[in-house]
Amino acid sequence: MTVRIATMGMAGCSGCHIALLDTGVALLDLLKDVELVYSYPVVDTKNPIPPNIDVALIEGSIRTDHDQEMAKAMRKQTKFVIAFGACSAHGGVNGLANTFNAQEGVEYVYHKTILMAQKVVPHENVPQVLPADLRLSDVVKVDFVIPGCPPHPDEIAKVITTLLAGETPQLSKKSICDECPLERLTEIPDQLRRTHEIPEPEKCLLSQGFLCMGPATRAGCNAECTRRGMPCTGCRGPSETVWDQGVAMLDALAAMEEDQVANFKLPRLASTFARYTYASSKLDNLRKGVQKP
Amino acid sequence: MKIGVLLCNCGDTISDTLDYEALTTFTETLPKVKHVETRSDWCQHEPLQALTQTLTKKKLDRLVVAACSPHLFGPRFYQATEEAGMTRGQITFANIREHCAWVHQDNPQGATAKAKRLIRASVFRVAAQSPVATKTFPVTQEVAVLGAGVAGIQAAIDLADRGIKVHLVEKEPTIGGHMAVLNKTYPTLDCSICILGPKMAEAATHPNIELYPYTELTDAKHIGKDWVLTLNKKATYVDWDKCTGCMQCTEKCPTRVDDAWSWNVAKRRAIYMPFSQSVPRKVTIDAEYCKKLTNDKCGVCEKVCSAEAIAYDMKDETVNVQVGSVILATGFKEFDPSVVPELHYAENPDVMTQMQFIRMMDSVGPFGGKLEVPSDGRKPEKIVMIQCVGSRDERYSWQCSAYCCMAAIKHAELAKLEYDPNLDITIVARDIRAGGKGFDEFYERAKEEYNIHFEYRGDELKVVQNNGKPAVKYTDPYGKAHSLPADIVVLSCAMTPSPGTEELAKMLGVPLGELGFFEAQDEKVALARTNINGVFLAGTCHGPKDIPESVEQAGAAAEESSVWLSTQSVSKELDVAVVNKDVCTACGLCIPSCPSQAISFNESKDCVIVDEVRCQACGECMATCPVDAIGPLNVNPVVLDAAINGLLSNSVEGPESVIVGFACSECMYRAIDEAGEERLQYPADLHLLEVPCTGSISTPKILKTLEAGADGVILFACASDLCHYGRGSRMANSRAQVVRNVIRQSGGDPAAVQVVQMIGREAKEFAATAQKAVDAIKGRNGG
Structure with a gap:
């Protein structure tokens, strides 16, 4: 069959x-x-x-x-x-578009970008x-x-x-770290580092100050990025027991760079901590003005 | 599960405000509640006895006590429930007196609604809690004392006299430390070695003390409550069983080396005994300089030794000792003034430190008590001493080094007394600190009897070279410039942590303070204790102090250590952090968050494990864990959620909004209790949950509480530098700022989250601040 x-x-x-x-x-x-x-x-x-x-x-x-x-x-x-x-x-x-007003976005595209010379929002x-x-x-x-x-x-x-085979598939309930071969974190890094900087190989990226979303992100991808020295950006969404992926990692960073984290603007917050999940995140829930139908 | 709820109206002092009929009816409807009983005197002997019977008869396995503060009569209830076979995990409290009835006397309706919520929170919470198992950890009745200066020796003797076996470890070839070469002690000018010598001999011969001279700690592992210390006994290249201490070899050895025991003002040989009263009285070969060991030449010592004790082929030896407690007495190192550019210490031989100065004057020291100007061997006429070198100086340390004022006066007096009464000695100080017993008399005597001059300096001071002689140029506190020519300039240097302190701190997990000394658990009431169970502090490794203070602390450390050994073999309730192995992803974030260093990876590195002895159940790990895999047994994420749910679920009618306050159970809870005792009124909107430390409340937990319907969240934390767990309070503040930012960025009003950081016992301030925080939150809601 x-x-x-x-x-x-x-x-x-x-x-x-x-x-x-x-x-x-x-x-x-x-x-x-x-x-x-x-x-x-x-x-x-x-x-x-x-x-x-x-x-x-x-x-x-x-x-x-x-x-x-x-x-x-x-x-x-x-x-x-x-x-x-x-x-x-x-x-x-x-x-991430949810950090902006949708209607304003449409107006912007059809009125302000060069390609849309007619300045009309198509309706039909x-x-x-x-x-x-x-x-x-x-x-x-x-x-x-x-x-x-x-x-x-x-x-x-x-x-x-x-x-x-007629069976129910299962996702891993654990986080990326579970599959990541890098040596683990035992100290708090003294500063955050940007992705373009070169990490020490074979050492936990988070412990080197790279913002790796691994701890809060669902396993199942064999940690393909981190094992190659790229911090996890969290594309697989929250792991099973995480209340909110972005907020969980924000918390982990509160220990590292108190001042910086406390001042992130929303687009940065969203694109850093909820790059793939903002639309379904608690951050979006908090946001005023966006009503889900 | 069957839950019993005890309602106490405390001789009507609670029921004056709360509607007990409504409370009882409400409590009876709560899930799993099988027994509700109201009395006015639950804390008394008779009702408690009856309670034990009720628990057994009704087969209740959980209990909620809705009464006064658990910090008051909690232990009585624990005892009563224990007799009925319950553990601490099965009982919880709803503080409806100090936290409710007594502080909302003008709002009975609101207070009753709040009491209902508090009781429901406790019922939900206790249902989610687990029984606490007890486990016995045997403690080896032996102690390691690291460092055998006066503090270490004193602690070792005190313990040994109590019948406790002591391993006394010293990295030098002799015990005694700094005090052995101080010549005299202040303020009595007693002979230093005459006091210490007998103690050194006692330590060396005491049947309960095993001496490990020339030995260093290389590793420390925690097994159960015990420590296993790996000690490296360095090779002395002399068989000490044979060496008679005759010193033939030290006379004949051709190699001369700077003598560290004289702070390099004198030379010693490559085979040496640190000082003439060394214990053990044995010689050691300095492998770094010995010609035989470095070049395979010489060999003189072997030839002259009639005892045939020289053993050039000796190797370092590693031994393991297992002990139940460790006392740190690793002492200090004199600040190196060569880093202070304006003093020219390194370039100018006539500028020396107090340690060098006293060693020069010591009649049994390397110079035999001669005092001469190092650069030309003249008899000195003028000596200037400079105080606060390396201390009270922002560049090096803001701390007062405590011993130097008296030490300088002592050395000045000695120079006049033993060497030349006509010496012109000036001490240039910021001020003289003479707070100890007999100290001020000592200072006065220096001025009156010995005619020692005291001058007072401001920040500016330098040593210059004038016609081949040093001069001290300084400005006084009024800005006036002075210049004092001298033959010898003596620097009163600060105490700094002894080398290796940092490694030791890492090995044992003991936190270091800002200046690199070991930190006590509490600088007032737990001075000899560290944050690590079973590890105690004695002497200057804890900070600058003099001999009496060191000995005092050594006594305290010995006392605490023996108490630890005698009490800790008894079982411990395992109310500690628990790891959910199925969830833990071994990211390791919790490991640095733990103030007790109780968390580590398991062997296969796929989850973390908690050291049940070290864990203090503060919950910092819980807040840090992104996947909720770890937390104290009965304050874990599930229990906290249950309690929050109990506060916030609907069906309690009351005019008040519900603001959830997480209160640290150390300082804050007590302040809040006291506000109750003083009947200080604040709004009934505030509902408090006791947590071990506000650092246990994570960013998600704060947001989750708001999502669950709280009108606001307030974190009541200790003052940020007084947190019992180190950075807990600071983390609470940091997390709150993160949450506030997230809310602000999302277009909400950050006022919903407030942090109150204050010192405990400030009941009035608590009430006022609580009022303000509640107002801020309610103002946001337009209420």
């Missing part, structure tokens, strides 16, 4: 679809048992969404009313909906921008989340294989 799979892209960069392709040889094996019934890179998606879909992988956040409609339509036809990638799971980088036959960037689960029920920007190909393959 073949499993009917659909993929869909909302506000996003298609990177998650590329990651799907990046599963490589594993993809060939998967495709044997799978019928790809709806997927914009390979199948015509102009028709209405076909019925009886088993699994839908939905990439991207919900940014327009069109995204919202499509998500709902897909949900109707699908047994198991997967929020695919950081945007879909937590709002993604797009969510185009999707309307929602007041805030949303994650998929804000709009429809989501059965499973594959986090990451982009998700790790191994994890994508594992989740789909598990589903094909």
